[in-house]
Amino acid sequence: MAYSHPEGRGRDPLSPRKRPRQKRSSATVEVILDGAARILEREGLERFNTNAVAAVAGVSVGSLYQYFPGKDALMAALVRRDAGRFSAEVAAAVVERPGEDWRAAVSRLIAVAVGHQLDFPNLARILDFEEARLPLDDETEAAERSILSAIVGVLRRGGGALAHLDLSQAAADLLRLTRALVDAEGRERAPDRESLSRRLERAVFGYLTWDAGAESACPNLNAT
Amino acid sequence: MAYSHPEGRGRDPLSPRKRPRQKRSSATVEVILDGAARILEREGLERFNTNAVAAVAGVSVGSLYQYFPGKDALMAALVRRDAGRFSAEVAAAVVERPGEDWRAAVSRLIAVAVGHQLDFPNLARILDFEEARLPLDDETEAAERSILSAIVGVLRRGGGALAHLDLSQAAADLLRLTRALVDAEGRERAPDRESLSRRLERAVFGYLTWDAGAESACPNLNAT
DNA sequence: GCCATATGTGATGGAAAGCTCACATTCGTG
DNA sequence: CACGAATGTGAGCTTTCCATCACATATGGC
Secondary structure, three states: OOOOOOOOOOOOOOOOOOOOOOHHHHHHHHHHHHHHHHHHHHOOHHHOOHHHHHHHHOOOHHHHHHHOOOHHHHHHHHHHHHHHHHHHHHHHHOOOOOOOOHHHHHHHHHHHHHHHHHOOHHHHHHHHHHHOOOOOOHHHHHHHHHHHHHHHHHHHOOHHHHOOOOHHHHHHHHHHHHHHHHHHHHHOOOOOHHHHHHHHHHHHHHHHHOOOOOHHHOHHHOOO | OOOOOOOOOOOOOOOOOOOOOOHHHHHHHHHHHHHHHHHHHHOOHHHOOHHHHHHHHOOOHHHHHHHOOOHHHHHHHHHHHHHHHHHHHHHHHOOOOOOOOHHHHHHHHHHHHHHHHHOOHHHHHHHHHHHOOOOOOHHHHHHHHHHHHHHHHHHHOOHHHHOOOOHHHHHHHHHHHHHHHHHHHHHOOOOOHHHHHHHHHHHHHHHHHOOOOOHHHOHHHOOO
């Protein structure tokens, strides 16, 4: 269910080469993706090559090339898998609880981002970087759109308080901003999820609620 | 003045191999760095290799290897040069104008970041990415520290309004957050400096002034 | 168990990139 | 201009890695 094109034997260097038809081969594909993810997390982009991935995955290069036409296709598949997972987590987080404030949903989104990216911080950073380089396939793009519209949906619950914002732009900004701070925390020797979450809420709610003209109307904010 | 070690012929794979002694060779080093920057900006990390850099720079590979022991040293030199430049721009921006509000200095910092990163957005993004991988030399690290402490210095002028913040942490967060949003804007087809600056001010001042408990005390911020 | 198909293997061809070295050229100085 | 030192050159050696293919093994329906 993760492959979007028919059996196009074609020449698209990013689409998977063929769809696994038996359990065995689906398992192989998963093992390869896991191996690739592991190398990116532990060794970095530099050591990411098809031979190393196959070796770590415990399969032969030949098997890898049965399913992926090249290195970039493997990368694209990783991006797609990750985007899909993140999208699903986001979708789960934005389900509205009865009577809750929209801010609660935003906090859950922050928690999802932290949980998702901080487990494999190097991998997350590399995928983020590579995503900018690779032409995204339909599935990945759909996942990204789904993430953004979920965020927009939550912001809409903010009603008048956020009426002055371009919600699409805000969603995109908040996503990038969050990823950046989580990335940075992931590079620390001792990432502190608590501190990070507090700073993220500050950044996110700050972005959402700051009003250029309102400071002077709010004495507690600019006590010089 | 850009090289920190004596004539250590040693084996440090990141330090420049030798210091240029004549004008001619200093020019060569500059041309090489410019070529490297140009390739990163226009072709990306993938096509960044010593042969291509030498070709674009109009020198032979041999010349390149006279001054840089390897590809990573070249990259490190680019990072160092960029960090130095940015640090200088920041230092100029934080000079206090008589009677000005600290917010004016923050705005100047934002403008500096935008100006610095948006001219060569791909290069900026790649250098940022690679900086996380390379062990930074003393000079680069000093430049980074200088940037952070300049920011902290500006935040100190905020006085009581920012008293509740960990200023070092805030400076680091704001820098990362700003870089992330500028990067993203740089990838757009038609980067909009105006819109970007507005959103950056929102993000930065929002981060600085948001107070978890203050919303309900400020009616204009949460009109549901 | 048999066969067609799917899947797995890894030696190997070939291309790309890192880097060196023997030699050529230019510079600065007397 | 003469000479040593600094700098520049690029063919080509070496290493790394992408990718294929001829062949081997496994699977599932009959």
